[in-house]
Amino acid sequence: MTTNFIGKKSAAAGGWGALKSCGKRLLESGAPLSGARTLLKANQPDGFDCPGCAWGDPEHGSSFEFCENGVKAVSWEATEKRATPAFFAAHTVSALKQLSDYELELNGRLTHPMRYDRASDRYLPVRWEEAFAEIGAILKSLDSPNRAEFYTSGRASNEAAYLYQLFVRLYGTNNFPDCSNMCHEASGVALRQAIGVGKGTVLLEDFEKADAIFVIGQNPGTNHPRMLGDLRRASLRGAEIVVFNPVREKGLERFSDPQDKLEMLHGGSTSIASRYFQPRLGGDMAAVRGMSKAVFAADDAALAAGLPSLLDRAFLAEHCADFDAYRAAVDATSWEAIEDQSGLTRAEIEEAAQVYLKAERVICTWAMGVTQHIHSVPTIREIASFMFLRGNIGRPGAGLCPVRGHSNVQGDRTVGINEKPPAAFLDALEQHFGVAMPREEGHNVLAAIGAMLDGTAEAFIALGGNFARATPDSRLVAEAMGRMKLTVNIATKPNHSHLMPGEVSYILPCLGRTEMDLNSKGQSQLISVEDSMSMVHGSAGINRPASPHLKSEVAILAGIAEATVGNANVNWQELAEDYDLIRRHIEATIPGFEDFNTRLRKPRGFHLRNSAAHREWNTPKGKASFYTGTLPSETVHQRAARGENRFALQTFRSHDQYNTTVYGLDDRYRGVYGERQVIFIHPEDLKALNASAGDRVDVVSEYDDGVERVAKSFRFVPYDIPRGSIAGYYPELNVLVPLGSAGTESDTPTSKSIMVSFRNRRQAA
Structure with a gap:
């Protein structure tokens, strides 16, 4: 039995371990000195917002504000490695599917727009104009705008997200599945x-x-x-x-x-x-x-x-x-x-x-x-x-x-990425742009997957993210993606969602948060984001783009919008040339953004007023409302406790990843090294199973819908966790999360409460 993947845990978070990890990631990027210089501008008034988490920035914005995961995010984006057309020419999609998430993204930044060629099973380079024209033509050919799904990742800026929702609503749908549906x-x-x-x-x-x-x-x-x-x-x-x-x-x-x-x-x-x-x-x-x-x-x-x-x-x-x-x-x-x-x-x-x-x-x-x-x-x-x-x-x-x-997951929702848009917001859009907006409720993530599976949806466009790996029921989602007439992924690096092409499939490479976004006159463009504390602040990249063929998210969306809905109501290229114009539209249609362009350019930006923080309650009763219901009749843990070989599973991140992006294979805070297919379990539960640390098992989802869901060959790690509860990493364990298990009222996948069992246990070689 081999158990050397279990090692020493860090004595504390941060410390020298964090500094060593930062150095390692900078060296792996291929440009440690430029990477270090880039970090000096992270979360600074004259720099860029860290592409990692949404934690707020301090008022004293001159402080050196970044963390280990921020270093990983920045070095991962600022890498010198490139996924060029030569890379795609050398690898079929079928071959790339065999790579892990870590191995695939390790190939570096995308450099050219690519179109899938089914005959060769490869992505081939394509001109931007051709890509926009074909995407627009397919979207216009659908018999209903509701047959298209428009996904948004929380990395998109406020300007890109606003332009996206405007384009999609002018197209005629509120189908906005987004990452908020899966988290908060x-x-x-x-x-x-x-x-x-x-x-x-x-x-x-x-x-x-x-x-x-x-x-x-x-x-x-x-x-x-x-x-x-x-x-x-x-x-x-x-x-x-x-x-x-x-x-x-x-x-x-x-x-x-x-x-x-x-x-x-x-x-x-x-x-x-x-x-x-x-x-x-x-x-x-x-x-x-x-x-x-x-x-x-x-x-x-x-x-x-x-x-x-x-x-x-x-x-x-x-x-x-x-x-x-x-x-x-x-x-x-x-x-x-x-x-x-x-x-x-x-x-x-x-x-x-x-x-x-x-x-x-x-x-x-x-x-x-x-x-x-x-x-x-x-x-x-x-x-x-x-x-x-x-x-x-x-x-x-x-x-x-x-x-x-x-x-910017919070900011995207603020500026309109919402499958259930408030009537007041739609009213404001109609008044400002002089065009009727769709009023029918759109699809969230689970509804979008359902529509893709049953044939209702025929097109899928993703503004960032790794949809197929972030979502539950991985096997069914892969099947759904393959049924599409059109799939489009706007991204910085290759990921597994790109390897599930529809009939027509594009990868459109965009600028990263750390890179300069210049318009046709060479002027630097400023974007904005909103953190968890409702602070809206500016971000401007400082690095040269990874490729001269990259476009900003805004420019890509403007190109697709122009090819799909035309310029009768909105001059898309004018907005792509000057983001201040986009912010004027935001100011005119969303409360709280008054004098947006001026306030954004102040250090630390500005705060969006929160009515509840002022004890103003916009509830039906006009007051803060107590909850009067009962406890759940039963939790997944209580259900699992009634059966033999039944456990309540939660998925979470390792310390070497952010969302679906895996930076490395170590989790030093939990003492796991070079391994991701692990199950954390209480030592007494391990003993009751007559198993030992390092033993391999198949993990089986116990959801009564007739679908077999199995995560194969995972190794046990004894850990301090309540008996009957177990944990492991996503996205590897997302295959066990049923589409049919979702939060009441939120429709969020229940990734923290999955009942599972173990089978086919064997000693690790």
């Missing part, structure tokens, strides 16, 4: 119900004022490492950080800041979590309800003793609806049910509640560990209700903070 859709749905706006209410500065920070279902060390700096500073000044996460994550335990000279010199680190609780998969809602139950009990005791109420009674009376119904729902929930579903003891939950009660200002932050369950929307409603109890919203140092993934 539940946050948007739940927060709109609870507070009237689908975004978080905090600013980055609030982390400097909070007395307690609750981190639920989130791993900042891997997914948004710059957040660790803010958590570290909060910890050092005495703020309590309470973590709820099934998996022990190094970044939530200790962090060594590579930018702290003394800490690096002495090999020290800072403790992050003051309390770390490990609920079972899907048990977060029960844990939060348990904290509310403990808060109510403490308040009852205080009142009985003649002491002031521990609740913010003034806030509840003036700003909240359904408080009494929520109290009744909490009272009706037994501690037995809470403990069984959460996997935590009453004492642990009461300990967490005491931190909340002692803190004057509390922030609650969460990510996809919360949003990718069937009951994610009720869970986030429960989080908001818990925060209402002591008025922890709409004041400094307190609030709700969903942390988005990709750098």
Whole structure:
């Protein structure tokens, strides 16, 4: 049995390990010196926004603000390696399919527009004008605009996303499946119900004022490492950080800041979590309800003793609806049910509640560990209700903070990438452009895949991303992509979605975030993005483009739009020549963007006003609304516990990847090296299976729809995770996530709650 893929874990997140990893990635890029110079402009007022995560930038924008994953993202994009027409001539699509995600993207930047030739099974170079003309002709030939799907990745700028939605709506559809559908859709749905706006209410500065920070279902060390700096500073000044996460994550335990000279010199680190609780998969809602139950009990005791109420009674009376119904729902929930579903003891939950009660200002932050369950929307409603109890919203140092993934996933939604567009937005577009807009609700990701499978959809265009690898049910999605009359992928590097061509298939190479975007006059173009704190700021690349044949996302979209809908209503090339004109259209049609061009050019940009942060509630009742429902009748963990050889699986990232982009094969925070096909499992569960570390198994999805879903040959890694819960990396395990299993109201794939079993176990050679 070989187990040498399991090695030493980092003692803390960050530190010398992060610096070594940064150096390694810069060397692999082929241009370490230029890469290092590029990093000096990351997240700077006169530079570019990091193409990684959506964590906010500090007010003191002169600071050297980047992280290990930012270095990986920048060096991955700024690589000297090129996927030229010669590369595609040397490899058939069938041969490229045999490469892993890591091996495929390692071939470097795309340099020319390419069209698939089925006879040779190769991509061949094509002129931009020919590509635009054929794409436009096929789109116009469809008998309904609703037969086309228009996907958006969160890397697209506000300008590109706005132009995209405008083109597609002028074409005649609201089919906008986008990456939000697969990550934070539940946050948007739940927060709109609870507070009237689908975004978080905090600013980055609030982390400097909070007395307690609750981190639920989130791993900042891997997914948004710059957040660790803010958590570290909060910890050092005495703020309590309470973590709820099934998996022990190094970044939530200790962090060594590579930018702290003394800490690096002495090999020290800072403790992050003051309390770390490990609920079972899907048990977060029960844990939060348990904290509310403990808060109510403490308040009852205080009142009985003649002491002031521990609740913010003034806030509840003036700003909240359904408080009494929520109290009744909490009272009706037994501690037995809470403990069984959460996997935590009453004492642990009461300990967490005491931190909340002692803190004057509390922030609650969460990510996809919360949003990718069937009951994610009720869970986030429960989080908001818990925060209402002591008025922890709409004041400094307190609030709700969903942390988005990709750098502009929030901005894309703000500027109109939405399959369910608000009527007010469509009204504004119609008034401004003088053209009727489609009103029929469009397709999200799961609906788009369904339409592709049943033949309703015939064309698929992707603005960035790796759709086929990011989505669930990988085998069915590959089948769906192959049925298309047209597939178009706008991208910087080759990925597996490009290897599932339809009848006509194009790869259109675009500029990266780090590269100069020059118009025909040689003038530099500025784009904008919105971070998780609703800050909108500018970004301008500084590197020479990887190829003279690249176009910007805006220019590519303008070319497709002109060939499809013409220039009668919009002069597309004029907008592609001057992004200020696009921003004037945004200013005229979307509230909050007044004086857009002027404010964007100020250091750090500007903040989009959040009504809930000002205690203005755009809900049906005009108030912050408590959740009055029950706990889920059963979580996937509880269902799995009833059977033999049944486990609740969550997928997550390794430390050497971002979304579907795999930078390397190591996960040093979890002690895994050179291997991605692994299953993290509790040692006692491993013993009960009569298995050992390194044993290989096939993982089988236990979803009762008659479809066999198997992930073959994965190796066991003993890990600190609740019994009955297991974890592994996506996209490799996406094959196990059924299309039919989605969040109630959010329609998000349930990638954090998949019931599986193991079979065909054998000893690793």
